[in-house]
C-alpha cells in the first residue's frame with residue numbers, strides 16, 4: 001500500500017515506519033526538519049516536508065495514498081488544536097478521493113481513565129483525562145466519517161529498548177537516585193512493547209474492513225512496583241523510591257502527569273481475535289530496556 005505516516009520519527013512512529021517498510025509498503029513520512037528527513041530516509045521512507053498544524057501544505061498528498069497513520073503529537077499547549085486541524089483537513093481531502101482512505105488514528109489507554117479492578121475492553125465507557133479529551137472527540141469524528149475507513153488504536157503504555165515509559169525509572173537507576181513514583185507504587189499500567197505495537201498498526205492498516213476501536217496491550221495491568229523492582233534488579237539499584245502526590249506531579253510536570261497515576265487494566269481480545277495479533281513480549285521481563 002502507499003501510506004502516509006504522521007509522526008513517523010516518534011517513539012512509536014519509528015517502529016511503525018520500520019515495520020511498514022519491512023512488509024513492503026511504500027511509505028511517505030511527514031517531517032518538519034532536516035534531522036527528521038534523514039531519520040525517515042534512513043528507515044526507507046520518503047520524507048514529506050510539513051507541519052501538523054498547517055495541513056494545507058501537505059494534505060493534498062493524500063489523494064495519492066491508500067492509507068494514512070496518525071501518530072504525530074506536539075505535546076504542547078496546542079496538541080489538541082494541531083490534531084484537530086490535521087484531522088479536519090484529512091477528512092476534507094479524503095472526501096475528494098474515489099475510494100475511502102484507510103485511516104489509523106491513535107488514541108491511548110488514558111482515554112479509559114482509571115479502571116481499578118475492571119479490565120477495559122473497547123465497549124467500556126471512555127472517561128478521558130482532561131488534557132486528552134480532544135483525542136476522544138477526534139476519534140469519534142474519524143469513525144463517523146464516510147470519507148475514510150477508520151480504526152482507532154489505543155496503545156497501552158509503550159516501552160522499548162531505549163526505555164519509552166520506563167525512561168524516568170531507568171534514568172533514576174543510572175543516577176543511583178530513588179525512583180520517583182507519582183500517586184502510588186501499587187498503580188497498574190497496561191503494557192505493550194513497541195515492536196509488537198508496530199505489528200498491530202500494520203495488521204489494522206492492511207485490513208480495511210476492520211473499523212472501530214481496538215486496544216493494544218500485551219499485559220492487561222502490571223504494578224509499577226514490579227517495573228521498578230525489575231529495573232532495580234537489572235541495574236544494581238537498591239529499589240528505594242519516593243512517592244509524590246498527584247497534585248505535586250501536576251504542578252511540576254503539567255496536566256498530562258495524571259496519566260501515569262491512573263490505576264488501569266486494559267485487554268486486547270478484540271485485536272487478537274480479529275487480526276490474529278500475537279505480541280512476542282507477553283511479559284516485559286523478557287524484553288530489553
Ligand SMILES: NC(=O)c1ccc[n+]([C@@H]2O[C@H](COP(=O)([O-])OP(=O)(O)OC[C@H]3O[C@@H](n4cnc5c(N)ncnc54)[C@H](OP(=O)(O)O)[C@@H]3O)[C@@H](O)[C@H]2O)c1
Nearest residue numbers: 007008009010011012036051052072073074108155157158
Ligand atoms: N508512548 C506511549 O506510551 C503512548 C501510549 C498511548 C498513546 N500514545 C499516543 O501516541 C502518539 C505518539 O506518541 P509518541 O510517544 O510516539 O510521541 P513522540 O515520541 O513524542 O513522537 C511525536 C511525533 O510527532 C511529530 N511531531 C511533533 N510535532 C509535530 C508537528 N508540529 N508537525 C509534524 N510532526 C510533529 C514528531 O516529529 P519530530 O521528529 O519533528 O519531533 C514525532 O515524530 C501520541 O498521540 C500519544 O498520546 C503514546
